[in-house]
Amino acid sequence: MKIVVCVKQVPDSAAKVTVENGKVTWGDAPLVINPWDEFAVEAALRQKEALGGTVTAVTIGGEGTKDALKHALAMGADDAILVNDPALGTLDTQAVAQLLAAAIKKIGGVEMVFFGRQAIDGDSGIVPAQTARLLGWPSLTLASVIQAEAGAVRVERSTEEGRQIVKAKLPAVLSVAKDYGEPRYPSFMGIRKAQRAEIPTLALADLGIPAPAAVVTWPEVMNLPARDVKCEIIGGTPEEAANALVDKLIAEKVL
Amino acid sequence: MDFSLSNEHLMVQKMVRDFAQKEVAPVIKEYDRKQEPIPFVLPRMGELGILGISFPVRYGGQGMDYVSLGLACEELEAVDTTMRVAMSVHVGLCAGTLFHWGTEAQKQEFLVPLAQGKKLGCGAFTEPGMGSDVTAMRAAAKRDGNQYILNGEKMWISLASKADYALITVKTDPNPKKPSEALSTFIVDLTSPGVTRGDIHGKLGVRAGSTGWINFQDVRVPAANRIGAEGEGFKITMSAFDRGRYTVASGATGLIRAALEASVKYAKERAAFGKPIAEHQLIQEKIARMAQDYEIARLLYLRAGWMQNEGKRCTREISFAKKFATEASFKAADDAIQVHGAYGFSDEFDVERYLRNARGAVIYEGSSEIQTLIQAGYALGQREDKPLRCEQPAYDAEEWQK
Numbered sequence: 253m254k255i256v257v258c259v260k261q262v263p264d265s266a267a268k269v270t271v272e273n274g275k276v277t278w279g280d281a282p283l284v285i286n287p288w289d290e291f292a293v294e295a296a297l298r299q300k301e302a303l304g305g306t307v308t309a310v311t312i313g314g315e316g317t318k319d320a321l322k323h324a325l326a327m328g329a330d331d332a333i334l335v336n337d338p339a340l341g342t343l344d345t346q347a348v349a350q351l352l353a354a355a356i357k358k359i360g361g362v363e364m365v366f367f368g369r370q371a372i373d374g375d376s377g378i379v380p381a382q383t384a385r386l387l388g389w390p391s392l393t394l395a396s397v398i399q400a401e402a403g404a405v406r407v408e409r410s411t412e413e414g415r416q417i418v419k420a421k422l423p424a425v426l427s428v429a430k431d432y433g434e435p436r437y438p439s440f441m442g443i444r445k446a447q448r449a450e451i452p453t454l455a456l457a458d459l460g461i462p463a464p465a466a467v468v469t470w471p472e473v474m475n476l477p478a479r480d481v482k483c484e485i486i487g488g489t490p491e492e493a494a495n496a497l498v499d500k501l502i503a504e505k506v507l
Numbered sequence: 508m509d510f511s512l513s514n515e516h517l518m519v520q521k522m523v524r525d526f527a528q529k530e531v532a533p534v535i536k537e538y539d540r541k542q543e544p545i546p547f548v549l550p551r552m553g554e555l556g557i558l559g560i561s562f563p564v565r566y567g568g569q570g571m572d573y574v575s576l577g578l579a580c581e582e583l584e585a586v587d588t589t590m591r592v593a594m595s596v597h598v599g600l601c602a603g604t605l606f607h608w609g610t611e612a613q614k615q616e617f618l619v620p621l622a623q624g625k626k627l628g629c630g631a632f633t634e635p636g637m638g639s640d641v642t643a644m645r646a647a648a649k650r651d652g653n654q655y656i657l658n659g660e661k662m663w664i665s666l667a668s669k670a671d672y673a674l675i676t677v678k679t680d681p682n683p684k685k686p687s688e689a690l691s692t693f694i695v696d697l698t699s700p701g702v703t704r705g706d707i708h709g710k711l712g713v714r715a716g717s718t719g720w721i722n723f724q725d726v727r728v729p730a731a732n733r734i735g736a737e738g739e740g741f742k743i744t745m746s747a748f749d750r751g752r753y754t755v756a757s758g759a760t761g762l763i764r765a766a767l768e769a770s771v772k773y774a775k776e777r778a779a780f781g782k783p784i785a786e787h788q789l790i791q792e793k794i795a796r797m798a799q800d801y802e803i804a805r806l807l808y809l810r811a812g813w814m815q816n817e818g819k820r821c822t823r824e825i826s827f828a829k830k831f832a833t834e835a836s837f838k839a840a841d842d843a844i845q846v847h848g849a850y851g852f853s854d855e856f857d858v859e860r861y862l863r864n865a866r867g868a869v870i871y872e873g874s875s876e877i878q879t880l881i882q883a884g885y886a887l888g889q890r891e892d893k894p895l896r897c898e899q900p901a902y903d904a905e906e907w908q909k
């Protein structure tokens with residue numbers, strides 16, 4: 253089974269992301285693999301372990317984004333591909349999906365494509381569905397249990413309302429929810445393999461598509477309004493404290 | 508001169524950090540309070556390869572270098588000293604000494620399962636009546652055909668009750684020409700008849716770790732388990748301490764970092780006299796010192812790691828790193844408590860545990876006084892490193908993958 257996992261390099265979740273002069277910045281905070289994508293890599297590896305085959309990690313971006321691919325390799329992916337081209341401008345989600353779909357077609361014979369549920373920087377969560385649409389494959393998002401066999405896949409989806417069981421034919425695109433299970437750490441052997449791996453780059457000419465144009469622009473980005481919070485600690489016995497709290501909540505018109 | 512860590516080093520650091528922060532940090536307080544080891548920690552460290560990080564793949568290890576070993580110790584001790592102590596004795600004293608001095612057969616029999624994390628090792632030198640003065644040890648082994656008969660007691664041994672094997676140094680010559688020639692080193696299976704052991708309770712620190720005693724009563728040890736020659740035990744023990752001290756130094760560096768990070772966070776949150784305490788200069792002084800000491804400790808251990816990679820002897824450099832980092836970590840933990848005020852005095856925060864854990868490292872693996880003597884010896888030209896019969900193998904990025 254040929255499996256692809258799409259990953260993204262994002263600012264560390266501990267980074268302080270702010271807007272300066274209309275531009276988003278995270279200072280010199282390190283970039284890491286999107287934490288949700290680690291779940292996707294885990295799911296891809298478990299499918300490979302269950303069914304045999306290979307896992308190829310794919311990302312889009314400059315040299316620096318190779319670190320996300322290396323993380324996937326260190327976790328156990330077999331190989332990795334970088335999609336990059338000097339002609340690429342700002343990408344929105346559908347442009348990203350066009351590039352990924354082209355790369356997946358180029359790899360050829362892929363039966364399962366895994367994504368994280370969303371990227372922690374853009375937070376749109378729609379690239380998996382858009383990629384599936386462009387490929388003409390079913391899109392099974394927020395998967396928490398995945399069983400593939402005989403050209404089909406059965407997925408339990410974690411939705412806000414509860415669990416939903418869906419089935420589809422392969423090939424298919426899946427995005428993985430957090431309750432799929434903890435992603436493994438990179439192994440030491442994997443780390444070494446990742447550092448020595450030659451990661452090929454696919455340019456637009458290799459993909460056979462023109463540079464996809466973004467249809468969404470970001471005319472303005474703003475910092476969150478500063479919050480002015482006053483913290484007050486209410487003392488006394490639990491009963492007194494509860495009474496005082498209720499009085500205050502009523503006075504503040506919260507209750 | 509290139510001071511940067513390789514990407515490989517950075518990934519090792521992140522991997523060990525993620526393990527320690529995600530799996531151990533949430534439960535360490537509870538076990539420290541109970542004075543019990545966290546049951547899953549050592550098996551997990553074995554499974555992840557941390558217990559065999561710096562040994563060649565053919566000996567069951569992960570083929571990483573000595574710098575990676577230091578980085579791993581820094582990350583482990585930034586969460587809790589007990590994990591680093593396990594590295595010091597399992598990797599530094601026991602497995603590392605087999606790798607350095609063992610025969611191929613001994614490596615196959617003992618090093619492989621240790622490096623794979625399937626067996627645990629400890630190093631047993633200290634006795635109830637002696638610690639620093641190694642040649643004054645009384646535990647002894649007498650040759651009997653192709654065996655030795657071991658008698659005596661070892662005390663203050665980390666992982667005493669958990670280890671499968673002990674690397675142990677005892678007296679084999681009651682009338683040596685030189686006291687240092689009286690000793691020999693063995694690898695002993697701790698399930699052998701005549702071995703009894705237990706834990707010491709009521710320790711100031713490393714309370715989630717095992718520290719104990721091991722008693723040997725007519726324990727028969729195959730002569731094939733002797734490491735090196737008879738009479739070579741002193742030299743072997745000193746080389747084991749070099750390795751152990753390297754892990755102590757890098758670990759203590761992690762403790763300084765943990766104290767610093769806790770202090771920075773708290774100092775920004777806590778206000779006094781109308782501003783965050785981080786804006787009071789006397790608090791800044793403490794934080795600046797922790798930051799500076801962290802950098803110094805780090806440079807000292809990384810240099811020692813690099814020297815080991817190159818196959819250079821670095822007893823002197825490791826001594827500087829060990830003494831500086833352990834003393835600075837105690838000071839950093841103490842200052843971190845001060846920054847936290849009364850909250851630092853409670854185990855609601857981590858810094859009081861840092862202080863208790865930091866204290867032991869100023870004593871074990873060669874106390875600060877002993878380090879001072881070593882350093883003065885080098886400075887005064889009274890001490891120089893003579894070539895050893897075996898040198899600790901240099902790191903070989905290709906060979907170690909095999």
Ligand SMILES: Cc1cc2nc3c(=O)[nH]c(=O)nc-3n(C[C@H](O)[C@H](O)[C@H](O)COP(=O)(O)OP(=O)(O)OC[C@H]3O[C@@H](n4cnc5c(N)ncnc54)[C@H](O)[C@@H]3O)c2cc1C
Pocket residue numbers: 596629630631632633636637638639640662663664665666713718867870871872873874875876877
């Ligand atoms: C938590 C913990 C874990 C340990 N783990 C191990 C282990 O795994 N394996 C092991 O073998 N041992 C272990 N030890 C023991 C440790 O190595 C010894 O405590 C250490 O070597 C000091 O020996 P001692 O306690 O007998 O002190 P002593 O040697 O009796 O020294 C007492 C004091 O006198 C000082 N002193 C001694 N000689 C001199 C001198 N010449 N000049 C000036 N001052 C001197 C010492 O520095 C110390 O301050 C551990 C100890 C602790 C606390």
